[in-house]
Amino acid sequence: MMHDTVTTPPVLSLRGIEKRFPGVIALSGVDLDLHPGEVTALVGENGAGKSTLVKVLTGIYRPEAGQIEMEGHKKAFASAHDAEAVGIAAIHQETVLFEELTVAENIFIGHAPRTRWGLIDHRAMRARAADVLARIGAKIDPAARVGDLGIASRHLVAIARALSTEARVVVLDEPTAALSAHEIEEVYALVERLKAQGKAILFISHKFDEVFRIADRWTVFRDGALVGAGRIADVTEDDLVRLMVGREVGQIFPDRVSNPGDVVVEVEGYSHPTEFADISFDLRAGEILGVYGLVGAGRSEVMQALFGVTAPSAGTLRIGGSAVDIRSPADAIAAGLVYVPEDRGRQGAILGLPIVDNVALPSLGALSRKGFVRMAEEFALARDYTHRLELRAAALDQDIGQLSGGNQQKVVIAKWLATKPRVIILDEPTKGIDIGSKAAVHDFMAELAAEGLAVIMVSSEIPEVLGMSDRVLVMRGGRIASALTRAETTPERLVRDAAGYAP
Amino acid sequence: MTDTASPASRQVPDRLRSRLGRAIRSWEVLLIAVAVAVFTFNALASPYFLNAWNLSDATFNFTEKAMIAFAMALLIIAGEIDLSVASIIALASTAMGAAAQVGAGTPELVAIGLGVGLLCGAFNGALVTGLGLPSIVVTIGTLSLFRGISYMVLGDRSFGGYPTSFAWFGQGYVWWVITVEMVIFALCALTFWVLLHRTSFGRQVYAIGNNPTGALFSGIRVRRVKFTLFLLTGLMSGLAAVCLTSRLGSTRPSIAQGWELEVVTMVVLGGVNILGGSGTIPGVVLAAIIMGMVTFGLGLLNVPGIVMSIFVGLLLIAVIALPRLVTLVRARWA
Ligand SMILES: Nc1ncnc2c1ncn2[C@@H]1O[C@H](COP(=O)(O)OP(=O)(O)OP(=O)(O)O)[C@@H](O)[C@H]1O
Ligand SMILES: [Mg+2]
Numbered sequence: 001m002m003h004d005t006v007t008t009p010p011v012l013s014l015r016g017i018e019k020r021f022p023g024v025i026a027l028s029g030v031d032l033d034l035h036p037g038e039v040t041a042l043v044g045e046n047g048a049g050k051s052t053l054v055k056v057l058t059g060i061y062r063p064e065a066g067q068i069e070m071e072g073h074k075k076a077f078a079s080a081h082d083a084e085a086v087g088i089a090a091i092h093q094e095t096v097l098f099e100e101l102t103v104a105e106n107i108f109i110g111h112a113p114r115t116r117w118g119l120i121d122h123r124a125m126r127a128r129a130a131d132v133l134a135r136i137g138a139k140i141d142p143a144a145r146v147g148d149l150g151i152a153s154r155h156l157v158a159i160a161r162a163l164s165t166e167a168r169v170v171v172l173d174e175p176t177a178a179l180s181a182h183e184i185e186e187v188y189a190l191v192e193r194l195k196a197q198g199k200a201i202l203f204i205s206h207k208f209d210e211v212f213r214i215a216d217r218w219t220v221f222r223d224g225a226l227v228g229a230g231r232i233a234d235v236t237e238d239d240l241v242r243l244m245v246g247r248e249v250g251q252i253f254p255d256r257v258s259n260p261g262d263v264v265v266e267v268e269g270y271s272h273p274t275e276f277a278d279i280s281f282d283l284r285a286g287e288i289l290g291v292y293g294l295v296g297a298g299r300s301e302v303m304q305a306l307f308g309v310t311a312p313s314a315g316t317l318r319i320g321g322s323a324v325d326i327r328s329p330a331d332a333i334a335a336g337l338v339y340v341p342e343d344r345g346r347q348g349a350i351l352g353l354p355i356v357d358n359v360a361l362p363s364l365g366a367l368s369r370k371g372f373v374r375m376a377e378e379f380a381l382a383r384d385y386t387h388r389l390e391l392r393a394a395a396l397d398q399d400i401g402q403l404s405g406g407n408q409q410k411v412v413i414a415k416w417l418a419t420k421p422r423v424i425i426l427d428e429p430t431k432g433i434d435i436g437s438k439a440a441v442h443d444f445m446a447e448l449a450a451e452g453l454a455v456i457m458v459s460s461e462i463p464e465v466l467g468m469s470d471r472v473l474v475m476r477g478g479r480i481a482s483a484l485t486r487a488e489t490t491p492e493r494l495v496r497d498a499a500g501y502a503p
Numbered sequence: 504m505t506d507t508a509s510p511a512s513r514q515v516p517d518r519l520r521s522r523l524g525r526a527i528r529s530w531e532v533l534l535i536a537v538a539v540a541v542f543t544f545n546a547l548a549s550p551y552f553l554n555a556w557n558l559s560d561a562t563f564n565f566t567e568k569a570m571i572a573f574a575m576a577l578l579i580i581a582g583e584i585d586l587s588v589a590s591i592i593a594l595a596s597t598a599m600g601a602a603a604q605v606g607a608g609t610p611e612l613v614a615i616g617l618g619v620g621l622l623c624g625a626f627n628g629a630l631v632t633g634l635g636l637p638s639i640v641v642t643i644g645t646l647s648l649f650r651g652i653s654y655m656v657l658g659d660r661s662f663g664g665y666p667t668s669f670a671w672f673g674q675g676y677v678w679w680v681i682t683v684e685m686v687i688f689a690l691c692a693l694t695f696w697v698l699l700h701r702t703s704f705g706r707q708v709y710a711i712g713n714n715p716t717g718a719l720f721s722g723i724r725v726r727r728v729k730f731t732l733f734l735l736t737g738l739m740s741g742l743a744a745v746c747l748t749s750r751l752g753s754t755r756p757s758i759a760q761g762w763e764l765e766v767v768t769m770v771v772l773g774g775v776n777i778l779g780g781s782g783t784i785p786g787v788v789l790a791a792i793i794m795g796m797v798t799f800g801l802g803l804l805n806v807p808g809i810v811m812s813i814f815v816g817l818l819l820i821a822v823i824a825l826p827r828l829v830t831l832v833r834a835r836w837a
Contacts, residue, residue, distance in 0.1 A: 023519050309720065333722040347720045352713035352780050356517075361710055361721045364703035371702045379517050386515060395519035415721075 008035050011200045012169050017066035019052055021402065023394030026052040027063070028224045034169055034200035039191060041211040041232065042204045044221030044244055045434045046406030047392040050204050051093050054173050058090045059083035089167035093174050093405045093432065094345050095158040099147035104129035106146050107161045132160045137186030151343040152179055152295035170194055171202045176210060177431045180294045180460035181495050188214055206434050208237045220244050245436045252439045253467030254446040260470065261285035264454040265423050267306065270315030275301035276478035288445070288455040290469030292494050298478035299458045300342055303425045307339035308332045319423065333362055336422035340413055340429060348412035351401035355393060356382040358400050359415045385414035388444055390437045405432040413441060417448065425456040430464060442468060462491050474498050530774035534789035541793055545800035552803055559680035563750065565795030566684040567743040568762060572769040573695035574739040576787045578732045579770055582712045582779030583638040585627060585733065588740045589762035590649035595619040595744035597653040600662025600754035609669045616745040617738060623649060624737015628730040646763065653756035663753040673750025684746055696784040712779035768819045769794055
């Protein structure tokens, strides 16, 4: 595809970038230009090479071939520090922060404001951190320990960190995954501001609505190669999807006729000293219950309490009519209730272990006889479930840490579905999953629900909540703000109930 | 657009490389090469080395330590460590010695040795998993504590007078040059290999070592598994105490002094990541044999003990630095 006449010369040009890993060519001959004051959207399937490109740009990986030019000068990055020094800042898909440090320290690590004596000026640092956080509309205490924050808040901290440097090129790798409508608006506003300041922005996303809303240019990757680029005004969503997937994608949400069975889960008066209060709801077999709310509304906290990770201060849980005392995830799994966590890097996946071991881990009891694991069955289970979720990997004995973000997510979902639970709680199940595979995940969920599985789906994606749920709970400030039937659920209603006011 | 295959038709293969392909790239193969080199060097350097009885004697250099190393390997893979193992030997041996003074028979002595080991392991495990203390600190504390008790009981005396049948463990032969200890070593190796590589318990150990939070979220009772590992390490230290006491025929409070470091060296040389998460039992077996042969070979050459410990130290550093150096060099030349 021809490029249009370019108004401004690019700040950053990539030519012929190549990167290989055992069993895959992650990038092959990639050319890309980023222009000041413009947002370039980068889309592609899970494993297409988007994050690999970001890592090449930020000096984390060295390409095997190709050139990086910054304003016409050739650059080679030996480390992440080099890339930062020439003015490239990135928010990575998997945010890496220092858990033991405060929010302010994380934001300014490596370039903290100093006092006259050369010591870190903590007061100035906190004030400036509060400033940056306010600019992105994040309500986070700069003095809080990062280890105590939820995944979405960490993401906001990472965004703040990238903005605290004076970068000319800003790369955002799925910055809105798992943020809710409210925070997403703040991110968009922020991108607009960066654009106005003349920064070149590379924006990676699986959400087409936002691509069309904020991008000026588009780029599509498939299997490590650039398969098209141009101006966003000249393209339609269908064009992009076809380029991306190489086929038409049918509807993303299955047609479901739900016929709920008996009540399986009854939650009554669940409370926690600080996170949530007075949570009561029930759920029937075959039903999908959506749970919507803003970041910090306490959705994940409630779910983790049900799963036995944290102890509630009050409340009862019944599964199948009998009260269960769940004190640990092991108890929950034994009772047939499982939880697919949102934070896949820390809670969902065991990075460092093969895909097959990850899938088998919570099912080991069923996969072993007298404690001895039957390895052929481990592989059979992993093969079956990952195939249904359209996993792309070099091999099942590959370290899960080597997979692309979306593919890791598929393994984590597979791992929990493979336990054949009665009740499954999915926390942001399609976070980071591409449009084609999203349909596969939704179909699988619908199919299992039809077989009688009770599903709780925590999601910040309004279309997903609307498209999948039989009923919806909206949470606000640790409480249930409203319980909606399918007919009552509209995007406006969700946003209003979650925020507590009409925006 | 040539490739229009739908993603659903892609089948992910089970393994990236064949079994052989993976084996060739493994740490164990490197260890085998090292073992062959050490063996050849020893055979050339000393005329006494290639003698069945000498070789049989040489195994005492590693059999007892290796018993502990197997359990320690699991503990380190799970992200914990026990530095009190040698002190557990001292305490268990002292307890056996005291019992022997009042006429305990061999079965009672063995039970006491193993029992004290288990108790010490339980104590370490309770402090680490119950109170959430870091194992390195806890076991440095119990390292002093356990041996301190031995010193308190024995002072500069020693216990002897073990029943003659007790000598079987450390001095007995099963057949020709095959010692009882070799058989115990082999049985332990097999048991721990099965435990780590073939059972769901082993899978859980790896999961905990790679990501304790993720393991908890996967329904693993992390504290219970870790406690069990401390128990096992205590038990194997007790077993080593039985063998060593039986072999020496007496107990001094300085028994097995410094062994904790040799055990940890063995484990790390065997390819277990000191930060947890990976490692194999065959690697530890090979490392044990290599260390035993190196010490024995240097002994035959009349190299003083201090030089040996320098050698072992250098070996350890070289082995840990090697993979790191390889990546650094690769990055330079890339
Ligand atoms: N460290 C690594 N070792 C081996 N393979 C890797 C490694 N990192 C990435 N890959 C492979 O490179 C390919 C591209 O991965 P990448 O993370 O760039 O995908 P992505 O486009 O960001 O996908 P997603 O949308 O899921 O985030 C994948 O096939 C992945 O498995
Ligand atoms: Mg990615």
